[in-house]
Amino acid sequence: MANGSSLFPIYGEGLIPASLGTTPRITSLLIKPASAVCNLDCAYCFYLDREADPYKSLPGRRMSEETLERLVDTFLFYSYPNSVFAFQGGEPTLAGLPFFEKLVKFQKQYGRDGQNVSNALQTNGMLLDDSWCQLFKEYNWLIGLSLDGPEDIHDAYRFNKAGRGSWKRVMQSLSTLQKHKVDFNILCVLSQANVHRPREIYQFFKGLGVDNIQYIPLSEFDEQGNPLPFTVSAEEYGRFMVETFDLWWPDRRKIRIRFFDNIAEALAGQKPGSCTMHETCDSYVVVEYNGDIYPCDFFVSSEWRLGNLHVDSWTEIARKQRRYAFAKNKTIPHPECQVCEYQAICHGGCPKSRHAMHRNFADLDHFCQAYKMIFRKSVGPLKKEVEKILGREVEPIQFYSISPY
Numbered sequence: 001m002a003n004g005s006s007l008f009p010i011y012g013e014g015l016i017p018a019s020l021g022t023t024p025r026i027t028s029l030l031i032k033p034a035s036a037v038c039n040l041d042c043a044y045c046f047y048l049d050r051e052a053d054p055y056k057s058l059p060g061r062r063m064s065e066e067t068l069e070r071l072v073d074t075f076l077f078y079s080y081p082n083s084v085f086a087f088q089g090g091e092p093t094l095a096g097l098p099f100f101e102k103l104v105k106f107q108k109q110y111g112r113d114g115q116n117v118s119n120a121l122q123t124n125g126m127l128l129d130d131s132w133c134q135l136f137k138e139y140n141w142l143i144g145l146s147l148d149g150p151e152d153i154h155d156a157y158r159f160n161k162a163g164r165g166s167w168k169r170v171m172q173s174l175s176t177l178q179k180h181k182v183d184f185n186i187l188c189v190l191s192q193a194n195v196h197r198p199r200e201i202y203q204f205f206k207g208l209g210v211d212n213i214q215y216i217p218l219s220e221f222d223e224q225g226n227p228l229p230f231t232v233s234a235e236e237y238g239r240f241m242v243e244t245f246d247l248w249w250p251d252r253r254k255i256r257i258r259f260f261d262n263i264a265e266a267l268a269g270q271k272p273g274s275c276t277m278h279e280t281c282d283s284y285v286v287v288e289y290n291g292d293i294y295p296c297d298f299f300v301s302s303e304w305r306l307g308n309l310h311v312d313s314w315t316e317i318a319r320k321q322r323r324y325a326f327a328k329n330k331t332i333p334h335p336e337c338q339v340c341e342y343q344a345i346c347h348g349g350c351p352k353s354r355h356a357m358h359r360n361f362a363d364l365d366h367f368c369q370a371y372k373m374i375f376r377k378s379v380g381p382l383k384k385e386v387e388k389i390l391g392r393e394v395e396p397i398q399f400y401s402i403s404p405y
């Protein structure tokens with residue numbers, strides 16, 4: 001299983017020996033209380049009926065109260081003083097509002113003085129109503145709402161099992177979030193339905209009063225490495241983001257776009273919010289409904305299972321050799337990255353997009369050309385902007401994790 005340079009060639013089932021130094025901490029959890037189960041049937045969904053999903057044929061995929069309590073108790077202890085819980089799916093709201101009320105109850109019960117606890121949830125918006133939004137508002141949750149643009153674009157791929165579009169219900173949820181002044185952002189998946197319409201998409205979100213947007217390009221391929229019909233090419237994604245940058249620039253102090261934010265964070269010397277710009281893949285772990293742990297949401301497969309929270313402590317999970325092996329995939333050198341002027345910001349992109357086409361982590365990221373177009377367009381102006389805010393000159397710096405890869 002060893003890949004790339006062999007500074008750290010010990011991969012297997014066990015733990016990293018303590019003599020090899022400090023373990024990179026798990027800084028946040030991505031929790032799937034309903035596993036990959038969803039109440040929509042989006043045509044482009046990566047999670048639905050995935051061959052490698054270890055749970056796909058199992059009935060009753062919901063996190064139990066016992067697993068939830070153990071998760072909260074042990075992780076609050078491990079992560080003190082800053083504990084970050086993010087919920088995703090499938091569709092996490094299928095776990096029901098009482099599940100999340102219990103979560104908050106356990107967080108209050110097991111949290112210690114001085115502990116900062118933050119919660120986030122990514123949803124398709126099918127179930128949100130006043131009760132959900134009251135909980136989100138009361139405890140300052142950050143909500144991600146999936147919305148791909150105006151009705152014809154959104155409903156091209158995002159429909160329910162009866163084939164009915166979901167746009168109207170999402171727009172209702174958006175109004176309810178706004179009515180309760182819940183902090184939320186829009187997750188807009190870029191597909192062949194919208195990648196050629198950047199102006200329309202941006203104006204649509206701006207017109208709704210949205211001030212935080214995340215664009216995620218689709219990169220799914222068949223077994224032979226051919227792009228699936230909705231997949232966007234690097235050039236299409238690059239063009240979309242370059243045009244979006246021009247549209248967004250006059251609004252930059254009012255509207256956040258995640259990719260541009262992350263570049264500014266890197267330029268300012270902070271660790272970017274997105275794992276794709278980290279040096280290694282070891283900032284978070286995924287918790288499945290039954291307590292199983294994985295290193296990344298795109299790699300929930302038995303090959304990468306790290307353990308289970310009913311059996312392993314968080315310290316043991318953090319020291320799993322498999323976690324190191326996975327984290328190191330991002331550092332496999334590619335000749336193009338080694339001479340790239342943006343390497344200190346990009347760090348070779350995302351192993352999911354390196355692996356997607358030929359199932360090979362050593363490949364170049366499918367979106368490399370797009371990243372270069374985006375960096376070329378945005379790094380100069382963003383650098384000037386960051387310097388203006390900080391009152392000093394800045395250079396992108398390397399972010400080495402404390403891991404020994």
Ligand code: SF4
Pocket residue numbers: 275276277280281282295296297298330349350351352353
């Ligand atoms: S594979 Fe990509 S999404 Fe997964 S942890 Fe690494 S950078 Fe993040």
Ligand code: SF4
Pocket residue numbers: 336337338340341342343346347348349365368369371372
């Ligand atoms: S922009 Fe491309 S070549 Fe440069 S570091 Fe990123 S993936 Fe590598």
